Amino acid sequence: MEKRYFAGVWVSGFSRVRGKRLYGETVILSGVFRLNVPQCVKCVGGFCAKSDWEESQLPEFCPMKHKGEVIEEAMSKYEDDGARELYVNSTIVEQQAYMIIRGRRISVRPRVLEVIKFAERMGWSRVGIAYCGGLRNEARRIVEIFESVGLEVYSVRCKCGNIDKTVFGVPKEYKISNLFGEPDRFEAGCNPIVQAEVLNSENLDLHIIVGLCIGHDIQFTEHSEAPTTTLIVKDRVTGHNPMASLYSAYHHPRFWDEEQG
Secondary structure, three states, X not given: OEEEEEOOEEEOOOOOOOEEEEOOEEEEOOOEEEOOOOOHHHOOOOHHHOOOOOHHHOOOOOHHHHOHHHHHHHHHHHHOHHHHHHHHHHHHHHHHOEEEEOOEEEEOOOHHHHHHHHHXXXXXXXXXXXXXXXXXXXXXXXXXXXXXXXXXXXXXXXXOOOOEHHHHOOOHHHOHHHHHOOOOOOOEOOOHHHHHHHHHOOOOOEEEEEOOOOOHHHHHHHHOOOOEEEEEOXXXXXXXXXXXXXXXXXXXXXXXXXXXX
């Protein structure tokens, strides 16, 4: 079952309501919604962050309205001592990332410092870095910073294992070298499972992803036996800042049709 939902009110059909300006174009707040399926990003009420709401106010797609049993079971998992410790410390680090300056709440900790402070609160001293070779300079700086505060750091580059991509079943026409007309040239493949297993062998407290390719980061996380977080997300176009595409007209979706010349 589908309905149209505009500006917090269920309506039928299409309607032009409450647009806003973005990239010089008018964007209408609209969308197709399936009932009983989580669609939080399309909610205009934000009731989950409020203390004064009633269930009747929740949109039909709100998980708090139709996923009560799932939420209750999930909440019970915080009773585990390990889950409780991690949650409490992460929430404390969140609060300490702000200060009130001239009456305003200001962020005062970059992500790299938050990782350090979180590790301190958790009592973690041995960390592993799984990094992309294209970010070796950034990875080196991260290691230097972590070591300067007393962390014991291990690092594994993505090409560890030295295996050509075709060994993993990648057709040679999809090698980067084929863009230069050299599909038979050796091209070492990224090896996220090896990265995870090498770090696993050291029994570390925390694994940190630095710029692994999309998909490779998933495989690394799947095989990681230590808690895993991401410090740098790879984005080759935006200097590894994926959010830039959301705000820059130079990266507008209208330019994403790769079939056009």
